[in-house]
Amino acid sequence: MNARVANDEDLDGLTATLTAAFGEDPLWTWALPDPEKLRIWWRFLIRSALRYQCTWTLDDYAAVAVWIPPGSAELTEDEEDQVEPLLRDLAGPRAGEIVELLDRFDATHPDGPPHYYLSLLGVHPERRGQGLGMGLLAENLSSTDAKGAPAYLESSNSANDARYERLGFSRVGSFTTPDDAVTVATMWRDPARS
DSSP: OOOOEEOGGGGGHHHHHHHHHTTOOOHHHHHHSSSSHHHHHHHHHHHHGGTOOEEEEEETSSSSEEEEOOOOSSHHHHHHHHHHHHHHHGGGGGGHHHHHHHEEEHHHOOOOOOOOEEEEEEEEETTSSSSHHHHHHHHHHHHHHHOOEEEEEEEEEEHHHHHHHHTTTTTEEEEOOOOOOOOEEEEEEOOOOO
């Protein structure tokens, strides 16, 4: 596994992998069931995250991990202002529900202590079952451990919860979609002691 920090030139490959990876995700197919609209949404988020140089990929984009460093915002203020208009374009009358979902993400996100936030983790469907996603995540967590920093994520698919737990995450809460159809687990990991 050859992991590296992604850059702006990787945007298309990162977006393609995450769009494919979340193609059957319970939460994101609820929010944006059209893959092309989901691709536009991921591209918007990934492009912003690339400014931190904390997005990791395997050379062939088999797996992607998008991290937000401690004390940093996922989106710039200007990008925050673009969210509602973008969602209106992508989801039409359902935009309000998706905005409410995003508010639930924000409301459950811990204020402290400073931590790395795993915004997105995905494996291309053609490469699933090879341990690439958890391998990439384990490598990333070695780095956060070396910095003495905790990590936080939201698991949008309960099938992944046990995988995260094996890497030291614990469930600390949950929230649902506005219609209560999908539950998202919130998970925290203290840095491992060497």
